[in-house]
Amino acid sequence: MCRIGRxxxxxxxVLALLVACAPAIQEATPTISVSSEVPTSACPRxxxxxxxxxxxxxIDGTGAIAFSDDGLALLFPDTGKTTALHPRKTLGLVGVDWxxxxxxxxxxxxxLYTDAKLAPCGYGYLMLADLQSGEVRxxxxxxxxYSRPVWSPDGTWLAYTDQSGxxxxxxxxxxxxxxxxxxALGAVAxxxxxxxxxxxxxxxxxxxxxxxxxxxxxSSPSILLADTPGIREFVFSPDRRQLAYYxxxxxxxxxxxxxxxxxxxxxxxxxxWSPDGxxxxxxxxxxxxxxxxxxxxxxxxxDLFGIPGTAQSWASDSRRFAVVLGADNSKHxxxxxxxxxxxALKELPIEVQPPYELAWSTR
Numbered sequence: 001m002c003r004i005g006r007x008x009x010x011x012x013x014v015l016a017l018l019v020a021c022a023p024a025i026q027e028a029t030p031t032i033s034v035s036s037e038v039p040t041s042a043c044p045r046x047x048x049x050x051x052x053x054x055x056x057x058x059i060d061g062t063g064a065i066a067f068s069d070d071g072l073a074l075l076f077p078d079t080g081k082t083t084a085l086h087p088r089k090t091l092g093l094v095g096v097d098w099x100x101x102x103x104x105x106x107x108x109x110x111x112l113y114t115d116a117k118l119a120p121c122g123y124g125y126l127m128l129a130d131l132q133s134g135e136v137r138x139x140x141x142x143x144x145x146y147s148r149p150v151w152s153p154d155g156t157w158l159a160y161t162d163q164s165g166x167x168x169x170x171x172x173x174x175x176x177x178x179x180x181x182x183x184a185l186g187a188v189a190x191x192x193x194x195x196x197x198x199x200x201x202x203x204x205x206x207x208x209x210x211x212x213x214x215x216x217x218x219s220s221p222s223i224l225l226a227d228t229p230g231i232r233e234f235v236f237s238p239d240r241r242q243l244a245y246y247x248x249x250x251x252x253x254x255x256x257x258x259x260x261x262x263x264x265x266x267x268x269x270x271x272x273w274s275p276d277g278x279x280x281x282x283x284x285x286x287x288x289x290x291x292x293x294x295x296x297x298x299x300x301x302x303d304l305f306g307i308p309g310t311a312q313s314w315a316s317d318s319r320r321f322a323v324v325l326g327a328d329n330s331k332h333x334x335x336x337x338x339x340x341x342x343x344a345l346k347e348l349p350i351e352v353q354p355p356y357e358l359a360w361s362t363r
Contacts, residue, residue: 046123048095048115050141056085058134065313065322066100066109067335067350067358072129072136075350077322077337082350085109085129086136095124099148100359103155107132108172109359110139110149110158122146122187126160126170139170140177147189157216159190159198167200167214181214181221191236199224201231211245225253225260233269238277244292246271250282252292263292270311274318275362279340281312281321289323289338302338313360324356 064074071086071093084090086097099112108131114124126140126149140146145163152159158170167181167190184190185201193199193213202210204227211225211234224243225231234245236255243253246269253260271282280292289302289312312323319340325347326333333352338345352358 046115046117046143048113048123048125048143050125050138050143051091051093051095051113051127053135053137054086054091055136056083056134059083059131061102061106061109061131061361062363063316064361065335065358066102066111066361068097068353068355069351070353072097072100072109072111075335075348077335077348080349086113086127096355097127098355098357100357101149101151101158102359102362103151104153104362105155106361106363108155110151112146112148113138126158128158128172139175140168145187147187150190150192152192153195156195159192161185161187161190161200163187167198169198169216180216180218181212185209185231188232191234193224193236194240199234199236201234209247211243224255233271235271235273237273238275242277244271244273244280246282250284250292252280272312272314274314274321275316276318278318281314283312291340311356311358313358315360316363322358322360324352324358326352326356 059074061074063078064076067073067075069082069084071084071088073085074083094116095113096116097111097113101110109129111127111129112124113127114122122145123143124146125138125143126146127136128139129136139158147161149158149160156172158172159168161167161184163186165182165184165186166179167184168177168179170177181200183202185203188201190198190200197213197215199211199213202212204210207230208227209231210223211228211231212221213224214221229247231245231247234243236243241255243255245251245253250263251260252263269283271280273280281289283289291300291302293300312321314321320337323336323338324333325336333356335348335350335352335358336345337348
């Protein structure tokens with residue numbers, strides 16, 4: 001089985017040569033992950049105040065990259081222009097913006113506003129930036145440890161889990177909040193099976209977890225994956241036929257045949273399918289950004305070493321992705337755009353501020 005190799009840290013200057021000439025693919029013993037979950041007992045309750053609504057000039061976000069500057073901002077990579085949407089200093093805010101999620105029509109961005117002093121506990125608020133109205137406002141006014149928000153396919157609902165085990169959905173029309181399950185594994189992001197069903201991770205005994213599909217109408221859930229060791233992240237392919245998930249290793253499951261394939265490798269985070277469903281992008285702990293190819297059989301190391309735990313995100317054309325680049329312990333980091341066809345990395349003259357987040361527009 002071909003698995004992600006663990007390489008030494010390489011300089012970005014030699015990236016193109018390494019990727020074009022000798023992408024590293026080698027056998028390795030799978031690494032058992034250390035859970036990124038922070039026990040509630042280790043997290044003091046935050047006193048972060050509810051941020052007020054704020055406004056900016058409405059803007060077309062087509063082709064933009066949302067990134068963490070002094071709060072949520074947009075970068076237009078073709079021109080280098082940036083626009084602040086939620087400037088913390090100007091607004092007098094003490095939290096940080098992260099976990100950016102574009103709506104399917106690229107007119108809204110959901111994100112988390114979190115107490116910076118309590119990271120990685122992550123107590124905060126679920127927020128929404130509406131690019132058409134020019135408004136940023138809280139969506140859920142309860143201070144909690146939320147997962148990354150996830151949009152429904154039609155952009156009508158946002159789903160999340162929180163540390164208390166709630167699986168919640170927010171209606172973007174009237175703001176209605178519904179809790180449709182109370183047994184979700186805390187702060188592990190859910191995923192939409194389709195417009196009527198949400199998948200979430202349910203804790204079992206010891207390290208065993210189950211992936212459950214919950215209908216929005218409140219009827220009985222069904223089990224998608226049972227008795228699976230330690231699922232901490234999962235993502236459906238665009239056609240909803242395959243499921244990539246990280247338990248103790250990276251796995252790929254066919255949802256029709258129920259056959260799962262172990263791809264091995266390091267602890268994975270920010271798993272993302274390309275919009276055309278041909279590639280799976282992720283970040284493997286210290287081993288950098290990797291791609292799983294269209295045959296889903298080989299994992300290719302790209303040596304894009306940035307700040308541990310930072311984001312990567314696909315462009316809507318499926319031929320490029322953005323990644324946060326920068327040396328460890330750096331106060332500032334840059335945005336790089338990697339082109340699959342040319343194996344070239346272009347570093348943009350834009351500094352990214354902590355918590356080093358980015359997400360490319362869905363259009």
